Amino acid sequence: MSAVVAARDSAEFDPGSFRDRDSRVFRRGSGLYRALSETALQDWRRLSAASFLKHDMQTGRIVRTRLVDDVPPPRDARSGEDSGWAAVLEHDPLPFVSYPYEWCFGMLRDAALLHLDLLQAALAEELILKDATPFNVQFRGVRPCFIDLGSFVQHHPAEPWIGYRQFCQTMLYPLMLQAYRGIDFQPWLRGRISGIAPGQFVRLLSIRDWLRRGVLTHVVLHAALEGRADREGKSTRQGLQQSGFNRSLILANVSKLRRTVSRLSWQESGSAWSEYDAESEPVRQDAVAKEDFVGRVVESGRWKLAWDLGCNLGRYSRIAARRAAHVVAMDFDHWTIERLYRDLGDEGQTLILPLVVNLADASPGLGWRGAERRPLERRGRPDLILALALIHHLVIRENLRLGELLEWFRLAGDRSVIEFVDREDPQVRSLLKNRTDGCEDYSRENFERELRLRFDVLQTLDLPSGTRTLFDVRPR
Incomplete structure (x- = not known):
């Protein structure tokens, strides 16, 4: 048996990486890899040419990643045949995997800010993040590191930021829940890993909360638009495209979101255990x-x-x-x-x-x-x-x-x-x-x-x- 075949047979896809049809993480021994489809490979090449990538890898904001040609992805589990992957990336391994429902407020906020910073940098290079989940971030010590390189894709004119709803549900709303209501967000993310839906979150807020920063735009209006789209049988994404939701509007929205997130704060008077x-x-x-x-x-x-x-x-x-x-x-x-x-x-x-x-x-x-x-x-x-x-x-x-x-x-x-x-x-x-x-x-x-x-x-x-x-x- 050749070394390549042995390596292929010993590789296993990560059970937490399956939702993206163009990019999937697998392990071989202590190595951490990502299989790419032909479409994802083209996006990787665009990302590789982006001015921010090298700097953010060096500073640890993005996981260090390289294209490799000697590590085959796993075969199809049922047929035993090649799965049609076009290329493989190798990532630096992580010392320990943690999840957002185990983070403190500051960690979730820093993960959200990292997402928004990378989104702004990507848009300047005609790229965009198609996902906006905190599960795409891990921490090395107290430093957030973005790990889902498959999330960077080409941005087409008039294409909206499809990760906006996910960002709100899994990062913005949990942060607001903690900052505005003093309610720990961890049980909410653990109870539903897709986060808090706009229609649910708006019910948790008082009328007074509606006057707080970001609530009217990102919660109340968001919930109303989704409710109307559901009643009319239309997708929110389709409506945004028809409205001419271009890159400049996305950047403006991201800038406002960043200001909102950066100003969210949480302060307890202390607890018996913290003292x-x-x-x-x-x-x-x-x-x-x-x-x-x-x-x-x-x-x-x-x-x-x-x-x-x-x-x-x-x-x-x-x-x-x-x-x-x-x-x-x-x-x-x-x-x-x-x-x-x-x-x-x-x-x-x-x-x-x-x-x-x-x-x-x-x-x-x-x-x-x-x-x-x-x-x-x-x-x-x-x-x-x-x-x-x-x-x-x-x-x-x-x-x-x-x-x-x-x-x-x-x-x-x-x-x-x-x-x-x-x-x-x-x-x-x-x-x-x-x-x-x-x-x-x-x-x-x-x-x-x-x-x-x-x-x-x-x-x-x-x-x-x-x-x-x-x-x-x-x-x-």
């Missing part, structure tokens, strides 16, 4: 010893991927980043992650990806056949997991069983630092006040028994407060 690092006396007492312990574990190896679960403001994520190629910092508190995202941006930190994740209700498989968007644990196995001041919240507040939780840690990663907080700790006593059953299975004795059934304990440390212990463990 936890600053106000908790046990945390202050134990901080030096805990940082030293975590630092020694981190320095003991080189880590491709580390997870910091219940990261709070990222103290231990930053320690992990000293020796990890990439750190995913997760916390269920949206405002905490928003603050961390802003701080990391100010620091110029590129190795830490902050995400809004509740481990007790982590992102499942979504979309077509539950495979279009992968669940959290199927997006990369971490070499190192930090679970500091987390276990007691998951067991007592979320009512998870201790043994099942530790089994999840055993299956999830290669090495873990887990903090156990005793029942006498003020934080645990506060949580137990809300439990009528007393949560009797939550004890140091039961924790160690369940832990040693599943892990080899490499080292432990009792923290100065006397109610907390760190365990450095490796799965058996």
